[in-house]
Amino acid sequence: MKLVKRHPLIALVNNYLIDSPAPSNLSYIWNFGSLLGTCLALQIITGVTLAMHYIGSVDLAFSSVEHIMRDVNSGWLIRYLHSNGAAFFFIFVYIHMAKALYYGSFRAPRILLWSIGVVIFLVMIITAFLGITCLKCNATLTRFFSLHFLLPFVLAALAFMHLIALHQNASNNPMGVSSKMDRVPFYPYYVFKDIVGFFVFFLILSIFVFFFPNALGHPDNSIPANPMQTPISIVPEFYLLPFYAILRAIPNKLLGVVAMLAAIFILFLLPYLESSRVRSSAFRPFMRIFFWLFAVNFLLLMWIGANHPEPPFILLGQLCTAFYFAYFLILVPLIGLIENTLSDLGTINPSKNTPQGT
Known part of the structure; x- marks a missing residue:
């Protein structure tokens, strides 16, 4: 125990992973933070x-790539772990962000934690784009590959910053209230809970890698590119489709790019747009309804992005894009204002609501 407390490196690990205080009522939805760290480590190891x-x-x-698949020892396994691991990486980050939206983890005093998380999400998108883009110029391919190799290490540094910011105020909890009076050490409670999540994740990942390795990919990846012919359909990986649909929803190319970037950068403004006094949507029935509508809208954008830009997908994409921005700019502030007003009306004269004779 003396070594654990006195050695600077071991003491740091102990403070963050062993003795770190955490709320006692965290559910399995909080496992995705550790799963994201596992995915990042997997991507770096297989990518290198x-x-x-x-x-x-x-x-x-x-x-x-064919040489890796055919001649390198276990090359097929490394490649499929990398490609399917990237898909799960984005699935987990979407769930992780949805949890933060639902339970209000983006609000003060965790604004810095949320902002670093959005930066991580942005760097993830850039890294994925650099890795899947089809190029016909050696110089550009070299630049893109260099950045695709470098950015995961930037992600690792940002992940450590994210962990430091998390350590300042501890995790949020499903109740959305302060947990300073009811915390437990991270070990053994949440360490073993995370281990359960690791086993489930690797079981599901193994099913895809060994039985359906190309299910989350695109058939065109198995065909050599023809520089003299434009591909019939240009579709990114499924985890980038919502933002691709927003890009295509606006006919003007420049405005489409602006809208796609705005769909990401608007997440930085979310802590300042939220006005409700209640943090968690578990106690906000109006917000809970619109949150699930937003989730369905996001999945619709993913489906629209996978289809050709033709009727009725053009109109549907524009409507879903409008709802995406309206959720953040109109619905979130408005619902908070309505909830605060109803709360104030209920507390103006509480004596009227008190039964006589009490």
Whole structure:
């Protein structure tokens, strides 16, 4: 125990992973933070291994991938772990952000924690885009591959910053109230809870890797690119489709790019747009309804982005894009204002609501 307390590095790990105080009522939805760290480590390990055999050349890139699949020991396993791991990485980050939206984890005093998380999300999107973009220029391919290799380490640094910010005020909880009077050490309670999540995650990931390795990918990835012919359909991976649908919803190319970027950067403004006195949507029936409508709208954007830009998908994409921005700019502040007003009306004269004779 003396070594744990006195050694600077071991003491740091102990403070963050062993003795770190956490609310006693966290559910399994809080497991996704540790799962995201696991996914990031998996992506870095498999990515570095793949980079040892990949050739950043427009003439040899496809052949080098086939070489990895056929000739490198367990190369097929490393590649499928990397591609499917990226898909699960984004699925988990969407669930993690949805949890923060639902339970109000983005609000003070965790604004810095939320802001770093949004930066992580933005860097993830950039990293994924650099890794899946089809290029026909060696110089650009080299630049994109270099950045795709570098940014995961930037993500790791941001993840440590995220953990430091989390340690300042501890995690939020499903009740949305202060947990300073009711906390438990992270070990053993949440360590074993996270281990259960790890086993479930690796079980599901193994099913995809060994039985359905290309289910989350695109068939065009198995066809060599033809620089003389434009692909029939240009569709990004499914986890980028909602923002791709927002990009296509506006006919003007420049305004479409602006709208796509605004759909991400608007998340930075969310802590300042929320006005309700109640943090968690578990106690906000109006917000709970619109939150699930927003979740359905996000899935609709994903479905629309996977289809060709033709009627009725053009109109549906524009309507879903309008609702996406209206949720943050109109509904979130308005619902908070309505809830505060109703709360004030109920407390103006509480004596009228008190039964006679009490």
